[in-house]
Amino acid sequence: MIAAMFEGVSWLGVLLGMFGAMAWGSLYYSPVMFMKPWIAAMGKTPEQLGNPMKALVNAAVMNLIAALGINIVMVMHGVTTLAGAAANAAFVWVFFCLTTELLHDRYNGMSVKLSVINAGNTLGAYVMMGVVIQLLR
Numbered sequence: 001m002i003a004a005m006f007e008g009v010s011w012l013g014v015l016l017g018m019f020g021a022m023a024w025g026s027l028y029y030s031p032v033m034f035m036k037p038w039i040a041a042m043g044k045t046p047e048q049l050g051n052p053m054k055a056l057v058n059a060a061v062m063n064l065i066a067a068l069g070i071n072i073v074m075v076m077h078g079v080t081t082l083a084g085a086a087a088n089a090a091f092v093w094v095f096f097c098l099t100t101e102l103l104h105d106r107y108n109g110m111s112v113k114l115s116v117i118n119a120g121n122t123l124g125a126y127v128m129m130g131v132v133i134q135l136l137r
Contacts, residue, residue, distance in 0.1 A: 009072065017063075021063040024121070024125050034120070037117060038114070041111050074130065089130025093122060098123075102119070
């Protein structure tokens with residue numbers, strides 16, 4: 001039964017979807033987009049962030065798991081188009097990721113601004129993963 005869940009998974013799509021999400025995050029949190037407001041919303045300076053390597057490795061692993069989950073849901077729903085993939089990934093984000101992020105953020109006293117910035121990143125990452133996976137199915 002568990003093996004059946006993985007039928008139809010595009011393993012290359014999952015892997016490249018993870019890289020797509022990482023590329024999106026690199027752009028999203030760059031000076032071109034939201035780096036300054038994100039750091040300010042955390043109440044930190046760039047120097048206080050330190051070496052990002054641990055966070056990047058964690059992000060890669062978590063994005064790989066998320067991409068696999070998105071692919072499984074896409075297969076279960078019979079997604080066949082890029083628009084369907086993007087919509088499916090966005091629904092997964094709303095019902096699982098966004099709700100968990102906001103719950104976590106409220107309990108940890110994070111600002112609404114920080115929540116909105118981070119939620120925008122994860123929405124973009126999920127949609128990116130869905131589209132990349134669909135392109136490679």
